[in-house]
Amino acid sequence: MKTVILIGAQGHMGQAAMTGLKKHNVITASRSGTGCDHTVDITSKASIKALFEKVGPFDAVVNTVGYCEYANFSEMTDEQWDTTIQSKMVGQINLVNVGLNYINDGGSFTLISGILNVKPIPVAIADATTSGAIDTFVQCVAHELPRQVRINVVNPTVLEEAWDVYGEMMPGFQPVPGALVGKAFERSVDGFITGKVIFVDA
Template sequence: MRLLIVGATGLLGKEIVRLLSPEHEVIGSSRKGSDLSVDLSDKASIVSMYQQLGTVDAVICAAGAAKFAPLESLTDEDFAFSLSNKLMGQVNLVRCSAGHVTHGGSLTLTSGILAQHPIPGSAALSIVNAAVEAFGRSAALELQGEARVNVVSPGWVSETLAAMGQARSAGVPAAAVAQAYKRSLVEDITGEVIQVAKW
């Protein structure tokens, strides 16, 4: 298959590319350092990326930013940034994919554990992650027969925890999280939120 990986240079994106490249033609996209450039917060950038891309069998998004900060310090701009990037960026990846993903193709988005298990500081992220999951389920219904839509919800990633000075063992390695994206790609499922967490 011919695949587009959005966020190909990130922690999860690199592992997804590594996992899928041996069996598929993988095109990477990110803000910089990839085959294609894209700014998720800019719909015109997404449209331009698809125009350069042509047609693929699947799109996997392992990108999207949102603000992590105490509720009292989050500004209107912080919420607007979070909504326009991780949420609307992924919504627009699906909306603008028409004509660029083959019939019956696969679209995989990324949410995160903070949708179900918020922590102090996660107000903006929790909103965005929960909304991505709701959108994924809804889009799967709307696109039934045309494309499959699933969402991967990673828990804490071991490498991220290590970078934060915490125990890697409390998380799931990025390479293991990448397997969830492969499942979304190859299994005949749609409207699913695939949770990857260590409990």
């Protein structure tokens, strides 16, 4: 059994990840902390550090947070770009940057991206761009991680459980059950792979 910190646990993707982490000691966190063990704001390095200090030793971080703004490219404001970049890109990179000071030898990070960087749709340019950045970050930084620490990213298509939120903007996409995406998180945490983009598509 590993000690796993799951961030964004009450969200759609967090609940999907949870299905793949059942055999572990899962410590949950989110910005509001509602229904979770801890609060954390992944856009603040100080908040990330405080979380790891509070939790103590752990074997894995699974992050399912990456807030995105949606608009056509011509209508995206600087603020919308910045909000998305600070959450889905910089926030996730900082989780690894800060987390490396705390994670156990042989531990793992699992980040979140999303299928829209390889299957683009209108209004999702910021989500797609930051998802692509995280896929690249993971594939490259894996070569630099010390102490047998691993890193992967789960790149899923839309969840069945979130189809009511995203379905209208994703005609022609086939949603997948959260439990299937949970398997991808399980493979990342319990396997030996590193530097991989784990696609879950229908």
